[in-house]
Amino acid sequence: MFKLKKNITINTKIKIITKDARTFEGLVLPDTTNQKVVLKLSSGYNIGILSKNIKETKTLKKQITKKTKLPKLKTNKNLPTISILHTGGTIASKVDYETGAVLSQFSPEDIVSMFPEIKSLANIDSKLVRNMWSSNMNFNHFNLLAKAVEKEVKKGVKGIIVTLGTDALTYASAALSFILEGIEIPVIFTASQRSSDRGSSDAFLNLYCAVKFAKEANFAGVAICMHGSSEDDYCNVLPACKTKKLHSSRRNTFQPINTTPIAKVTTENIEFFPETHHKKRNNSKLKLKLLNPKLKLGILRFHPHFQSSMLEPVKKFDGLIIEGTGLGNGPVECVDEFTKENEKTIKTITSLTKEIPVTMTTQCVFGRVNMNVYSYGRKILDSGVWGNHTDMLPETAFIKLAWLLSNYNKKDIKELYHENLRGEISERTLYND
Amino acid sequence: MTDLDYKKLGFKCGLEIHQQLETHKLFCNCPSIVHDSNPNIKIERKLRAVAGETGKVDAAAAYEIKKDLKNIYEACSSSSCLIELDEEPPKEVNKNALDIVLQVALLLNAKPVDEIRVMRKTVVDGSNVSGFQRTMLVATDGYIETSKGKVIVDSVCLEEESAKKVEKKDGHVKFRLDRLGVPLIEIATDASIKDPEHCKEVALILGMILRSTNRVKRGIGTIRQDVNISIKGHPRVEIKGFQDLKSIPKIILYETKRELSEIKSKKKTASHVRKADPDFTTSFLRPMPGAARMYPETDVPPIPLEKEFLLKIKLPELLTEKVMKLEKRYNLSSQIAQELVHNEDFEKYVKTFKISPELIAKSLIEIPKEISKRFNLTTEKINRSSYEEVFKAIENKTINESAILEILTDVAKGNKINLKKFKKVSTSGIESEIKAMVKSNKKLSPNALMGMIMSKYRGKVNGKKVMEIIKANL
Numbered sequence: 001m002f003k004l005k006k007n008i009t010i011n012t013k014i015k016i017i018t019k020d021a022r023t024f025e026g027l028v029l030p031d032t033t034n035q036k037v038v039l040k041l042s043s044g045y046n047i048g049i050l051s052k053n054i055k056e057t058k059t060l061k062k063q064i065t066k067k068t069k070l071p072k073l074k075t076n077k078n079l080p081t082i083s084i085l086h087t088g089g090t091i092a093s094k095v096d097y098e099t100g101a102v103l104s105q106f107s108p109e110d111i112v113s114m115f116p117e118i119k120s121l122a123n124i125d126s127k128l129v130r131n132m133w134s135s136n137m138n139f140n141h142f143n144l145l146a147k148a149v150e151k152e153v154k155k156g157v158k159g160i161i162v163t164l165g166t167d168a169l170t171y172a173s174a175a176l177s178f179i180l181e182g183i184e185i186p187v188i189f190t191a192s193q194r195s196s197d198r199g200s201s202d203a204f205l206n207l208y209c210a211v212k213f214a215k216e217a218n219f220a221g222v223a224i225c226m227h228g229s230s231e232d233d234y235c236n237v238l239p240a241c242k243t244k245k246l247h248s249s250r251r252n253t254f255q256p257i258n259t260t261p262i263a264k265v266t267t268e269n270i271e272f273f274p275e276t277h278h279k280k281r282n283n284s285k286l287k288l289k290l291l292n293p294k295l296k297l298g299i300l301r302f303h304p305h306f307q308s309s310m311l312e313p314v315k316k317f318d319g320l321i322i323e324g325t326g327l328g329n330g331p332v333e334c335v336d337e338f339t340k341e342n343e344k345t346i347k348t349i350t351s352l353t354k355e356i357p358v359t360m361t362t363q364c365v366f367g368r369v370n371m372n373v374y375s376y377g378r379k380i381l382d383s384g385v386w387g388n389h390t391d392m393l394p395e396t397a398f399i400k401l402a403w404l405l406s407n408y409n410k411k412d413i414k415e416l417y418h419e420n421l422r423g424e425i426s427e428r429t430l431y432n433d
Numbered sequence: 434m435t436d437l438d439y440k441k442l443g444f445k446c447g448l449e450i451h452q453q454l455e456t457h458k459l460f461c462n463c464p465s466i467v468h469d470s471n472p473n474i475k476i477e478r479k480l481r482a483v484a485g486e487t488g489k490v491d492a493a494a495a496y497e498i499k500k501d502l503k504n505i506y507e508a509c510s511s512s513s514c515l516i517e518l519d520e521e522p523p524k525e526v527n528k529n530a531l532d533i534v535l536q537v538a539l540l541l542n543a544k545p546v547d548e549i550r551v552m553r554k555t556v557v558d559g560s561n562v563s564g565f566q567r568t569m570l571v572a573t574d575g576y577i578e579t580s581k582g583k584v585i586v587d588s589v590c591l592e593e594e595s596a597k598k599v600e601k602k603d604g605h606v607k608f609r610l611d612r613l614g615v616p617l618i619e620i621a622t623d624a625s626i627k628d629p630e631h632c633k634e635v636a637l638i639l640g641m642i643l644r645s646t647n648r649v650k651r652g653i654g655t656i657r658q659d660v661n662i663s664i665k666g667h668p669r670v671e672i673k674g675f676q677d678l679k680s681i682p683k684i685i686l687y688e689t690k691r692e693l694s695e696i697k698s699k700k701k702t703a704s705h706v707r708k709a710d711p712d713f714t715t716s717f718l719r720p721m722p723g724a725a726r727m728y729p730e731t732d733v734p735p736i737p738l739e740k741e742f743l744l745k746i747k748l749p750e751l752l753t754e755k756v757m758k759l760e761k762r763y764n765l766s767s768q769i770a771q772e773l774v775h776n777e778d779f780e781k782y783v784k785t786f787k788i789s790p791e792l793i794a795k796s797l798i799e800i801p802k803e804i805s806k807r808f809n810l811t812t813e814k815i816n817r818s819s820y821e822e823v824f825k826a827i828e829n830k831t832i833n834e835s836a837i838l839e840i841l842t843d844v845a846k847g848n849k850i851n852l853k854k855f856k857k858v859s860t861s862g863i864e865s866e867i868k869a870m871v872k873s874n875k876k877l878s879p880n881a882l883m884g885m886i887m888s889k890y891r892g893k894v895n896g897k898k899v900m901e902i903i904k905a906n907l
Contacts, residue, residue, distance in 0.1 A: 020544055022544060022573060022574050036547065036548060038548075038550070041570070043570070043588070044552065044554070044726065044727035045550070045552055045568075045569070045570035045590075045727065046550035046552060046727075046729060047546040047547070047548060047549070047550060047570055048546070048547050048548025048549075048550060048735060048737070049546070049547050049548070050547040050548070053547060095728050194519065194563075197728070198519075198553070198563050198564040198565060199480040199481050199482065199555075199557055199563075199564025199565075200478060200480055200519050200562060200563050200564040201564075204481060205479075230476050230518065230520060231476050231477045231478060232477070232478050232479040233477065249515065249520055249521045249522060250515065250520045250521075251520065
């Protein structure tokens with residue numbers, strides 16, 4: 001029996017002769033297991049060869065991994081410094097074309113070598129905070145990020161870029177928006193929907209526009225900078241608390257909800273939208289108001305055939321966000337022989353609101369909550385659910401409630417929840433097409 | 434063609450064939466419509482040289498070069514979705530396409546790999562919206578038998594077609610996306626092709642094998658041949674853009690002569706790509722691209738080719754075998770058999786109607802040709818039901834064989850079949866009429882007399898018998 005482990009080492013060039021008398025020469029790739037050898041042939045193609053089909057092997061050469069040392073970046077005294085904080089995701093990952101492995105590249109030299117055009121805009125400082133997919137993050141990571149931002153602010157940089165996976169980006173941007181109280185410079189989140197190993201990646205424009213905005217715009221606070229269309233023509237700078245990932249794969253997935261973008265950025269130009277009331281760069285003092293990682297909060301969606309038992313585990317939680325139907329409604333009325341469960345649901349909610357904050361948002365994505373319009377909405381409102389007349393995204397409401405619970409006295413939370421603190425609630429719903 | 438001693442010249446030649454497959458696109462469910470008109474989607478993108486591609490130092494330079502060049506992509510919703518627009522990850526490999534490629538691989542005596550890994554081949558000219566072409570090695574180590582010995586088939590790959598460039602102007606290149614993602618099989622031989630005629634033979638055999646599956650696209654642009662040649666003292670040259678297979682030997686001959694004169698004049702040339710021109714010469718197209726950089730397509734999982742799966746693949750009968758069978762079984766000429774091999778209905782008609790296979794073959798192949806030649810008509814209106822009606826009438830002996838041409842001509846003109854018009858008239862019935870005609874036109878030749886009779890009874894009587902009567906009464 002052929003012994004794989006003894007004869008085959010990853011990253012070596014080998015010759016394999018199979019039992020059907022074929023000869024393959026190539027580099028053994030890291031995907032190789034005891035069952036199958038994954039080989040990169042000289043033609044460039046990868047193939048898998050089952051170990052049981054291998055007759056003999058011969059090691060040809062051990063691959064020497066050349067680590068090219070990048071020249072140290074020179075500081076341009078005429079340019080300001082922009083810090084880039086990485087948390088992983090596709091934007092700053094690079095494919096090793098030899099093995100196909102994804103390498104994370106996070107030194108300033110690496111970033112500039114991947115995105116050489118940003119060198120002309122600013123001196124780049126770059127830090128790796130964590131290397132992970134955004135969906136795996138929790139409050140601890142948002143706190144880590146906030147602390148990293150504080151460190152850069154203290155250095156006196158002109159602006160900060162945060163790169164993150166797109167999936168949970170709006171949770172992170174909302175979290176930092178609340179945590180970074182009094183932030184006096186731009187903190188711009190950016191990401192990519194197409195990995196930067198491909199020539200068509202959106203990362204290039206996204207990062208360029210983010211750096212340009214962080215450097216040049218008279219703006220203070222947290223925002224998101226991403227493709228504004230499917231084309232490579234401009235990016236939108238979007239409000240951190242009022243933006244949603246609306247498409248699972250398109251470049252312009254991030255769209256402002258119940259508001260307009262803050263600005264439109266091209267490689268040449270920054271143009272602010274007239275309706276936005278953003279803060280300008282200032283001399284206020286940044287104060288971190290971190291999230292309490294021990295808090296347990298959840299988001300729950302109302303839907304037909306809702307079972308009240310879904311609410312049982314919430315009793316041990318610190319807060320609950322409901323995504324109601326329409327204006328903030330839900331299955332809470334018993335109207336015939338089939339709807340007795342609804343009675344149980346409203347009873348459970350009533351008892352929950354006595355213990356923890358329960359707030360209403362809408363699953364419609366767009367629009368405002370108004371629980372006064374229908375009888376069943378009023379029933380929910382009367383049960384002690386918060387959030388009437390707010391137009392917060394469920395993601396933002398979730399972060400805001402957690403942040404309030406982390407930093408304020410219980411008695412003040414309700415009023416603060418309904419107050420616009422970071423642009424998360426619009427006073428008026430504007431007509432936008 | 435034999436004025437050069439190719440063996441002595443150290444002639445090396447390999448053939449690469451790209452053929453579009455007759456199935457939906459490779460990584461999405463869009464139909465493989467090429468030549469879609471009236472695009473309703475138009476987007477502009479910039480494709481840049483990814484840093485590291487040309488070495489880290491000159492990445493910036495590469496960017497500078499590319500940054501102002503826009504790619505404009507036009508597409509129709511009927512043939513392109515978000516996947517072509519690089520706005521959605523690919524779905525799994527089209528199983529049908531893979532099945533066709535495996536069929537061809539087995540017909541080429543090639544051995545499938547144990548596990549296919551889909552690759553991204555970097556393409557920077559804009560013809561792939563993503564910046565790369567997806568491709569996979571499916572089988573290796575095949576061969577075909579030729580009149581001059583075995584030719585090795587190094588590899589059989591499955592890949593996606595690129596977008597078609599339709600315009601190049603200052604600052605932008607315009608592409609159409611209907612063709613992007615159409616499945617392509619790529620067959621590459623080794624360099625053991627012996628001479629220009631041999632190259633044509635190899636191309637013909639490979640084409641025949643591809644068509645035997647009956648699952649490849651037909652028509653202009655659906656198959657492309659690239660020929661790699663070199664002789665002693667001259668670097669390898671690749672020739673693209675052959676208009677037809679017949680031109681291959683002449684083009685290779687001229688190219689070899691050109692290379693010989695280059696060697697003679699001591700002109701130094703690097704390996705490069707040339708284009709086949711209509712006058713059989715070739716012209717410089719571009720330098721030989723460096724080894725294509727490939728890295729894994731991480732969005733598509735590897736595809737194991739299990740034995741059980743491979744055993745299920747049904748191999749079609751080769752067209753050459755089919756032709757021979759038709760010739761033998763129905764006593765047909767090889768020319769007619771070669772054309773009939775593409776006709777699905779022939780054998781069905783032979784089984785259904787008690788009439789001679791030769792007549793059916795003639796009706797399916799030669800008569801339509803005659804109609805279009807003689808009357809300058811297209812024959813697409815002649816369909817299955819026209820043939821069935823005609824063959825039934827022949828079987829029932831209500832019309833004569835000679836009526837087939839007349840009836841089908843009527844159909845081609847757009848008229849309905851009117852069998853009554855061609856109702857068979859027995860020659861004995863008009864014998865007296867013929868006699869009378871011969872008597873009163875004694876000066877006329879038999880052929881002229883025949884013409885007179887046939888103008889009245891064309892398609893209704895047996896011409897041969899009419900002639901016999903005329904001759905007997907002269």
